[in-house]
Amino acid sequence: MSVRLGKIGYLNVLPIYHPLETGILPMDCEVTSGPPAELNRLMDAGLLDVSAASSVEYARHADKYYLIPDIAIGSRGPVQSVLLLSRRPVEELDRRTILVSAQTHTSAALLRVLQAKLWKIRTVFTTGSATDVLGTGERPQAILCIGDEALNLRYHPDYPYRIDLGEAWRELTGLPFIFGVWIVSRESWNRDREKVEQAANLLLAGKHWGEENIADVCVMAAEESCLNDEEMCSYFDGLVYDLGPEEQRGMRAFYESLVETGIIERVPELVFLPSA
Structure with missing residues (x-):
């Protein structure tokens, strides 16, 4: 099976997907690009195996997904986008x-x-x-x-x-906000764990490549945007790609607020990919 991988069609994920799509990091995945709402729909329908998705999508269907650890898209203040x-x-x-x-x-x-x-x-x-x-x-x-x-x-x-x-x-x-996470279909995980795990590890490798080469990414992104190099670097500086303890606190606070405002019924547990 070729892993069906979802990609948000925005510049903010360029640091992660550029090395995958250009062959810097070898990839054996079928990539589908689209806005978050469309990727949410595809994941919910079982048409993707691994994808970036809205943090609300995880909250609404947490029993269907695993979170990939230490990768997300958010901010610790102004996000600009x-x-x-x-x-x-x-x-x-x-x-x-x-x-x-x-x-x-x-x-x-x-x-x-x-x-x-x-x-x-x-x-x-x-x-x-x-x-x-x-x-x-x-x-x-x-x-x-x-x-x-x-x-x-x-x-x-x-x-x-x-x-x-x-x-x-x-x-x-006072907390970070996580707009998007990377999730794995539990059904896909059970069907072909090895390939799905490889795809998850590839995303993490892409994240690390992007962090190490962020100056080059800023220049590439500016070429596709109305922002100049300096503005684009300011934009990327404000983004968070981690899902550490503080980011997880921000997610839980958001989910608690969603329950308070009646958007979801309960706060989901954050369940990550099973360890080997």
């Missing part, structure tokens, strides 16, 4: 409508938590592409955008109020 762009101060958004990217599950859930616990407001969500909507000339009161779209729209002149959800989470809790 998960932004609430607003035409008015956030406190004035009460009872108004926010356009939310259809590509995200975790960021939308985090926004719900921040509204309830930090800003004490309620809003209505509608889903869609911010880039497409803005292209029509329409100007929603507020937009939640993620990934490369957030990097491209963060200085939009019609949206003077910019709230970085990673920074808002730190303001609320």
Whole structure:
């Protein structure tokens, strides 16, 4: 079997996947690229074996997955690519409508938590592409955008109020926020443990390569973005690729908040790949 590997189609995972996709680290996987929401769907449907996925996807279906240890995507403050762009101060958004990217599950859930616990407001969500909507000339009161779209729209002149959800989470809790994790289908693990374990180890090797070559990655990423080299390095400097004790505390705090706000029913246990 060739392992079916999911890849988030954003620049923030370039440090991990570049060495895999260019042959720097030999890979025997079938790669599917897409936004987090699509990878969540594919994992839930059993159409991928190993994938990056939203931390909310793990929370909702923890019994179907194992977490790959010590690899994640998050921040210890500003993340720069998960932004609430607003035409008015956030406190004035009460009872108004926010356009939310259809590509995200975790960021939308985090926004719900921040509204309830930090800003004490309620809003209505509608889903869609911010880039497409803005292209029509329409100007929603507020937009939640993620990934490369957030990097491209963060200085939009019609949206003077910019709230970085990673920074808002730190303001609320003092903890890192983990937007995405790498998960393994338990069914795939039971079917072909050796190959799935090789794929998991390959992702960890890719992470280590990316950390050691991050300056080169910044230059490569800037070539595909509206950000210059300095801005791209600032972006990558703010990202967390670890899933250590502090990041796990942040995940558990998020899951507890999701229970409090009625988004999930219970806090899942963090279950990692079985050791050999």
